[in-house]
Amino acid sequence: MTGAPAMTDSLLAVWHAYRLPILVAVSIFFVTLRVYTQSQSRPKTAASSSVPVSPRGQSPEKSQKLDAPAEKPIAPQNPTTKEIFKPAPKSVKPASGPKRVQGKKKPAKTIGGRRPSNEDNDNGPPVSFIQPIVFFASLTTTTERYANAFFPPQLHDISYIDFDDFFTTVPPSSSPDTRYVYCILIPTYNIDTVLSTFLGHLDETHNDFRIDTAPLANLAGYSVFGFGDKEEWPTEEQGFCSQAKEVDRWMAKLTGRKRVYPLGMGDVKSDAENALKDWTEGLLDIFGDILEYGGLGEGVRGSGDAMESDEEDVEDEDESQSGKKKSSTMVDLEDIKMNGDSAAPLPVDFTTVGKAVTVTETAKEMVPKTSPTYTALTKQGYSIVGSHSGVKICRWTKSALRGRGSCYKYSFYGIKSHLCMEATPSLSCSNKCIFCWRHGTNPVGTTWRWKVDEPELIFNGVKEGHYKKIKMLRGVPGVRAERFAEAMRIRHCALSLVGEPIFYPHINRFLEMLHNERISSFLVCNAQHPDQLEALYRVTQLYVSIDASNRESLRKIDRPLHRDFWERFQRCMDILREKRSYQRTVFRLTLVNGFNVDDEVQGYANLVEKALPGLVEIKGVTFCGTSTSAGAGLTMKNVPFYEEVAAFCVALNAELERRGLHYGIAAEHAHSCCILIASDRFKVNGKWHTRIDYQRFFELLEREKADGTPFIPEDYMMETEEWAYFGKGGFNPDDERWFRKNAKPRPTHLIPAEAQAQVDAHVQAQDS
């Protein structure tokens, strides 16, 4: 290779090795230029900086350079440019004197039920400029090399700074509206080094009674990145990056929980560069948010304590919706473009069996902003999108972000909870299930009589709401940087939050939008809308809630609004049977002791025989303690023990076997009291294949769209992990099992011995 090609190759190599720092440098240059030109016309001039410089290696020229625009604050410029850099402030050391330290802990997590904004920030004036300060420590130069490659020249070496200048108090900022973000890069050493001294200082500062416990609360925030060696210290329990974790913990205390971005960790022998790159990019992205909101990640209201919410339902009529006039005109179903591009929203009655639908002329909003429903839902952590859709972060998403495990859908189908969005395009439902843990304000109705939002609005709105909430979790202790970065690309959508997704007239267009972005779809419906079920396009997995096995218990449990609820239910069974040839279909059973368990095995087996679902998920009800459930007489006694759920599955499975139906107990997730019975369609060479190959699903879907080649569920199944098999618990060994503090175990002596014996016998037979 000679001349030009060789040169191109080396240039390419340089580009690949250094593209991030180059990009950062170039953007700094352009933004600085832009600000400089703007500052010419701006009356305001930057005050001088007070950031004490690192004394390390300060030649006269160097210290001169440090006074020059190196570390530049970032400020919002216009709605599209989130950050700009303003000319660097001059360095002034804080006046020496007796140690007098002040700082305020951040107050309430939310203000008036909303996220704090710039105006709410009582740690000083609103943030207009962010100035990152980068610290590092390095004994054998690895961290230093990375720091130099990734960040602007002015870095602070922890070995050379006076800790009091930065870590006992925050250096005064250059102007009242400039705030610092500390970015700390450190290795870990299990021997005595400057890092031990540094950690000792943080500990002392926090525990010094003369100093506020959060003396660094005036920072806009901080984030830590650790370097470690996984070859020698393979896991965090064995010490991988343990000192970075400690620094992160102390900084959380000293700043009053102002972690702007999750702790990043990189293995110097493998992924350090990529991990640091992701962390840096994430950090830059988040600066814009700090400027916009002033507040930092402190968790999402309502996201932490909720039970797994994908089985929620709605209850009680929203007052504002009741008693509406129904002036209407009748139109043919064909005229309603379920998949067309109808320009105006059509308020229609989609729930009446038959071909006729109702169009109202003056439809109102289902959940107006001023309604009690809106207030109640947002209080519970929902983001309301448009006038009838919602999105919420489930507790498993948060758990997965912290490496503490995903929901049962990971064990059964390979869904990672931090990549999953839980949403619904219809907050309204036509049942009032007794175990629904909504608090009595959700809209219900047998007909869609509200204004219909366009699917584009809903799709963009739920994504935006989801990402916003994920971003707010960045400061939650234990959130892992790499999972946080992954979570910024939604891969799955569980259309099961609350309400009835197929109630939404444009559900098919909405599904298409999900699939076009390669977001898989799990859609749960309540077997009350056969017409819509029939018209539904392909989804990745289609669920029907089977809350009881006969008319009487279904009436008691679901309290359906349709008078012909049982007929509707039966019709849905027939439709499901037809769909099973090309669609993954699932029965979802929620067991409630005293309501739908005793003597119902035969009834459920009848339903399975009728609809032949590919999969049957069986779950114990979660006690929600709402007035509705109490009113229906539900107590903890109605919540089955896991062993009881397992015994029920064993019995149902035996009954299916007796009838010559080919099913087996495939998997379990004991943690959420959930078991999966699967059809032998999902068994290959004696191994269960209940997982989904999502990549394959989208390839097949795209091919089908292009040339009409059909496909079946077996075409995109994947092998189930052995740890998920029934009897193995179903907890991913790569995650850290986390038990809630103060969680009282239920007294095990109450577990029926018979149930336990049945399960043990089944597991033994399966293993042998």
Ligand SMILES: Cc1cc2nc3c(=O)[nH]c(=O)nc-3n(C[C@H](O)[C@H](O)[C@H](O)COP(=O)(O)O)c2cc1C
């Ligand atoms: C004596 C010694 C102790 C170490 N202890 C740990 C440790 O406990 N955990 C860890 O993840 N890495 C440990 N490491 C690995 C270093 O953190 C890693 O090599 C790092 O890149 C060093 O960064 P530096 O070159 O910037 O000092 C240790 C390395 C040495 C030499």
Ligand code: SF4
């Ligand atoms: S499927 Fe998604 S939304 Fe449902 S519990 Fe699991 S992670 Fe949460």
